[in-house]
Amino acid sequence: MEAEFVRWLRDRLPQNPAWPLGISDDAALFTLTDRSRLVVTTDLLTEGVDFQLSRDDPRLIGRKALATNLSDLAAMAAEPLAAFVSLALPRAGTGTQSALELAKLLYSGLLPQAAEFGVALPGGDTNTYDGPLVISVTALGTVAARGPLTRSGGLPGDKLLVTGALGGSILGHSFNFTPRVHEALLLHERYELHAGMDISDGLALDLSRLAAESGCGAVIQTDRVPISDAARELAHRESAGDVAQASLRHALGDGEDFELLLAVPPAAADAILREGSVACGISCVGELIEEQGLWQQFGEKRTPLEPIGWQH
Amino acid sequence: MEAEFVRWLRDRLPQNPAWPLGISDDAALFTLTDRSRLVVTTDLLTEGVDFQLSRDDPRLIGRKALATNLSDLAAMAAEPLAAFVSLALPRAGTGTQSALELAKLLYSGLLPQAAEFGVALPGGDTNTYDGPLVISVTALGTVAARGPLTRSGGLPGDKLLVTGALGGSILGHSFNFTPRVHEALLLHERYELHAGMDISDGLALDLSRLAAESGCGAVIQTDRVPISDAARELAHRESAGDVAQASLRHALGDGEDFELLLAVPPAAADAILREGSVACGISCVGELIEEQGLWQQFGEKRTPLEPIGWQH
Numbered sequence: 001m002e003a004e005f006v007r008w009l010r011d012r013l014p015q016n017p018a019w020p021l022g023i024s025d026d027a028a029l030f031t032l033t034d035r036s037r038l039v040v041t042t043d044l045l046t047e048g049v050d051f052q053l054s055r056d057d058p059r060l061i062g063r064k065a066l067a068t069n070l071s072d073l074a075a076m077a078a079e080p081l082a083a084f085v086s087l088a089l090p091r092a093g094t095g096t097q098s099a100l101e102l103a104k105l106l107y108s109g110l111l112p113q114a115a116e117f118g119v120a121l122p123g124g125d126t127n128t129y130d131g132p133l134v135i136s137v138t139a140l141g142t143v144a145a146r147g148p149l150t151r152s153g154g155l156p157g158d159k160l161l162v163t164g165a166l167g168g169s170i171l172g173h174s175f176n177f178t179p180r181v182h183e184a185l186l187l188h189e190r191y192e193l194h195a196g197m198d199i200s201d202g203l204a205l206d207l208s209r210l211a212a213e214s215g216c217g218a219v220i221q222t223d224r225v226p227i228s229d230a231a232r233e234l235a236h237r238e239s240a241g242d243v244a245q246a247s248l249r250h251a252l253g254d255g256e257d258f259e260l261l262l263a264v265p266p267a268a269a270d271a272i273l274r275e276g277s278v279a280c281g282i283s284c285v286g287e288l289i290e291e292q293g294l295w296q297q298f299g300e301k302r303t304p305l306e307p308i309g310w311q312h
Numbered sequence: 313m314e315a316e317f318v319r320w321l322r323d324r325l326p327q328n329p330a331w332p333l334g335i336s337d338d339a340a341l342f343t344l345t346d347r348s349r350l351v352v353t354t355d356l357l358t359e360g361v362d363f364q365l366s367r368d369d370p371r372l373i374g375r376k377a378l379a380t381n382l383s384d385l386a387a388m389a390a391e392p393l394a395a396f397v398s399l400a401l402p403r404a405g406t407g408t409q410s411a412l413e414l415a416k417l418l419y420s421g422l423l424p425q426a427a428e429f430g431v432a433l434p435g436g437d438t439n440t441y442d443g444p445l446v447i448s449v450t451a452l453g454t455v456a457a458r459g460p461l462t463r464s465g466g467l468p469g470d471k472l473l474v475t476g477a478l479g480g481s482i483l484g485h486s487f488n489f490t491p492r493v494h495e496a497l498l499l500h501e502r503y504e505l506h507a508g509m510d511i512s513d514g515l516a517l518d519l520s521r522l523a524a525e526s527g528c529g530a531v532i533q534t535d536r537v538p539i540s541d542a543a544r545e546l547a548h549r550e551s552a553g554d555v556a557q558a559s560l561r562h563a564l565g566d567g568e569d570f571e572l573l574l575a576v577p578p579a580a581a582d583a584i585l586r587e588g589s590v591a592c593g594i595s596c597v598g599e600l601i602e603e604q605g606l607w608q609q610f611g612e613k614r615t616p617l618e619p620i621g622w623q624h
Contacts, residue, residue, distance in 0.1 A: 004412060005412055005415050005416070005438050006438070008412075008416060009419060009433075012419070012423055038350070040394070040396060040434070040435060040450075040452070042396040042398055042435055042436060042437050042448075042450060043398075043437055044398035044399070044400055044437040044439055044448060046400050046439055046441035046443065047441065047443065048441055048443070049439065049440075049441045082352070084352060084450050086354050086355075086356035086448045086450075087356070088356055088358050088400075088446045100316060100317055100320075103317050104317070104320060107321060107324070111324055121321075122352070123352060123353065123354055124354060125354050125355055125356040125448075126317050126318070127356055127358055127361065128361075129358035129359065129360055129361045129444070129446075130360050130444070131358065131359065131360070131443045131444040131446065132441070132442070132443040134400045134441075134443065134446045134448075136354075136356060136398045136437075136446075136448035136450075138352075138354060138396050138398075138448075138450035140352070
């Protein structure tokens with residue numbers, strides 16, 4: 001529903017030169033002065049969709065609510081500044097915790113991460129009502145001297161780099177991931193990056209978006225995709241057919257990796273891979289190409305790749 | 313519950329010199345550069361508490377979600393810049409409208425007001441889930457050359473001015489009010505204002521807050537409080553005892569007036585009242601005093617006034 005709604009909304013929003021990116025990128029960019037540019041992102045998490053109180057620790061839920069927003073800031077190479085947290089808490093609590101206890105647990109997970117990334121929490125809104133838990137976080141960041149990293153700057157020939165390993169986030173990573181803020185700031189400062197985003201809906205789907213915004217196609221070298229242990233574990237559990245293929249499919253299509261996807265000119269990509277300055281690991285998984293569409297390549301064989309991933 | 317939670321949270325938040333106001337004011341203030349100061353406010357509205365879909369037009373609900381945030385910006389004399397709207401929509405819609413139709417109706421009420429106040433809508437998040445409608449809005453504004461209007465600058469002897477008329481918002485005003493953005497900007501630019509806020513929880517309660525933040529007491533001249541027609545109408549309907557007293561009680565204690573309350577040095581207050589530059593009307597209702605506490609005065613008689621209002 002969200003995609004249809006955003007199309008409807010896009011036609012009705014006034015054009016505004018102060019917000020040049022419109023509503024397509026990971027976050028909104030705003031120029032306050034010549035020297036100062038602000039990035040704003042917002043993410044709303046709901047019970048039953050993004051978490052389940054009957055299953056998930058409220059501290060991890062609170063942590064995740066902030067971390068998804070920090071990942072959006074990382075996607076634009078913005079330095080986190082502040083976050084505004086709004087809670088709609090079930091009036092009766094969870095059965096075992098009161099609404100107040102639940103609020104404290106959510107913040108107990110969120111506060112250490114805010115401290116770790118230097119995020120101030122100068123405001124918010126805390127409410128109770130007769131409904132399930134809803135958490136809305138709006139995060140602000142500032143853009144480095146180089147300007148923001150966007151999805152639209154990629155060029156044919158750019159190497160595609162991804163941090164960490166992909167797939168299987170449902171086994172735990174979707175709650176305990178580290179947003180790649182430090183990695184994004186470091187890479188954006190030291191190297192020439194053409195485009196970037198965070199992988200939240202699956203590598204294949206998100207790459208198809210980055211390529212489209214850059215006016216390019218993209219090819220993934222399937223044997224170079226960093227597959228997480230969790231993706232392999234899921235493939236083993238399913239144990240239907242080819243485990244290697246199933247693992248790859250998880251790495252390409254599972255949501256909530258929250259890793260970085262970068263389009264980088266070849267010389268800079270070589271330097272990044274050679275200098276090993278990214279502690280979480282970084283891999284080259286393919287490149288942007290002139291021919292439109294999404295492709296997969298294994299050896300010499302190039303075939304179309306479906307943009308699998310989490311469709312909202 | 314919110315008050316208790318905010319106390320708990322306040323002790324756990326890191327001190328941050330970039331956010332000098334902490335979490336007590338209407339909005340958070342942030343210094344980006346010497347020339348540029350940003351104000352951020354966030355407000356979350358829930359079904360059953362702030363609105364009822366079975367009773368209220370979704371367009372008015374959408375309008376209100378933005379308007380309450382604009383009122384918070386007005387409270388600090390900040391010029392609206394942008395708002396980020398996050399929706400948690402009931403998956404099945406309302407019974408008569410689908411979730412998508414509901415989202416469109418909410419925005420159909422919100423968009424004209426955004427246009428009227430020059431508010432960009434560069435981002436947001438739209439979700440469906442199995443729960444009631446929740447709307448979270450975070451609004452950004454910039455502070456005029458004079459700096460922000462805060463609650464803490466009032467001095468004994470300051471006149472207390474309020475815009476419009478108070479009470480009875482439940483009869484309609486709570487949904488169709490005009491946030492006093494233009495009035496706040498005009499008054500803050502032309503006159504010396506010491507302190508200000510918007511009246512969202514009732515004049516008596518909100519004035520007690522402003523006085524406490526300013527380290528003063530306050531006295532209300534009860535015969536000078538501008539009583540709305542709706543407050544009188546409510547008092548008539550209740551028709552138990554003294555209608556004039558009941559009207560006054562509505563004007564002092566009803567929530568959601570969203571009018572401005574200002575503490576203004578006497579000479580500036582006289583000029584404001586004399587020059588009549590505020591089209592919605594503005595009245596002097598009392599003054600700040602050295603003696604702590606909230607007082608009411610009728611003729612020569614001064615008695616304590618309970619800080620009645622909407623306690624969250």
